[in-house]
Amino acid sequence: MDIGTLAAQVIKGDRRALARAITLVESGRADHREQAADLLQRVGKAGRQALRIGLSGTPGVGKSTFIEAFGLMLTGQGNRVAVLAVDPSSTRSGGSILGDKTRMERLSRDPNAYIRPSPSQTHLGGVARRSREAVALCEAAGFDIVLIETVGVGQSETMVAEMADLFILLLAPAGGDELQGVKRGIMEIADIILVNKADGDLKSAAMRTCADYAGALRLLRRRPQDPEGFPKAATVSAIDETGIAGAWAEMRTLVDWRRAQGHWASRRAAQARFWFEEEVRLGLLAQLTAQPETRKMMADLGEKVGQGALTPAAAAQKLLSHLKSCR
Incomplete structure (x- = not known):
């Protein structure tokens, strides 16, 4: 090649x-x-840059349906949109379904859209290990907006924030009260919270949930990268396609403010440093486990831990002390 x-x-x-x-x-x-x-x-x-938008939410909240409606609206405005969807991998077989194109049938046929499903493999944090590099390739290919859909595992899904300019959290109606909203982790890194399925019989429940989370957001400490009124909560319906244009307007308002205040460039630089350090850590771990002597020692210590002769902490300390003496 x-x-x-x-x-x-x-x-x-x-x-x-x-x-x-x-x-x-x-x-x-x-x-x-x-x-x-x-x-x-x-x-x-x-030197091309796209707007990177990370989207997360619990399974069943309607992420794929929302992305399809949102993506079609964006392409209708003349934007080129790439969707990087991360599918959970089986812990038994290691396989993934990778069926996101079938769930976004209309968007997959749009000539201004590109959908790429990827397996999460063993990587934690809701995204695949190489999602950041896939984003960079989509930017280079001339896409204006890159949507990163996470696997939907819940409160630990924070890694996507390290590769996105905006982090959107999708919630279902009646998904929790105001106390639920002040949970740390995924809640405190969200830029905009969208309560999906605000249609039909669920509309009133969605309005109440939105009000609960809006109140909870006011209890969080103000972040320097946010203008007055952000982060905020709103309701949308991916089925009726209501509220999506308003959510896009809020996203653009936030992006424009961050660009004007210099937060966009500083955040991109901080993300680049983060992924440099992450690559170093993963590379060192790969080199470590590639050495036969180290693999044997890990296997022996693991056997002792399994027998109860050593605690996990003591075994890890022995291995680290051995590696330190080998320098």
Whole structure:
């Protein structure tokens, strides 16, 4: 594979080249990782930036339905939209369904939209390990907006905030009271909370839930990257497609303010540093487990932990002390 040719095709907006590029960066093979690093360096020189929007919510809240309605509205306004959907992987087989295109049937046929499902594999935090690199490739391919849909695991789904400019949390009607809203973790990093399914018999429940969360948000400490009134809560209906245009207007207001105040650039820089450190940590761990002596010692210590001869903390300390003495 010629990386220079692939990079040029991605920058031209070739969808097949983009698919091949994302497959390359998702590979764990050592030679593919070297090629992926070269590819990302080349496409990064294009200097393109898209609005990155992370969307999270519990399973069944209607993330895919909302993304389809939201994406169609955006493409209708002339925007090119990429959707990176992360599917949970089985802890037994390691497989994923990857059925997001079937759940976004209308959007998948839109020529200005691109949908790419990816398995979460063993990565925690609601996103795949290489989602950030896939976002960079979509930016280089000329997409204006990149939507990152997380797996929907709940309060621990905070990693997406480290790769997005906006973090949108979708909630279901009657999903909790005001006390539920002040939970730390995913609540305190959300920029906008949208209560979905505000239609039919659930509309009144959605309005009450929105009011509860709006009150809870006022109890959270003000963040420097937020203007007055943010973060805020609103109701939407992905089925009736109501409230979505208003939510988009709120997102643009927040983005424009952050750009004007310098928070956009500083946040992008902080995210780049975060992922540099994350790559170093993961790389060191991979090198560590690749050494036969270390793998054997880990297996022996693990056996002792399983027998009750050592506590997990004591076994870990022994391994770390051994590694320190080997420097």
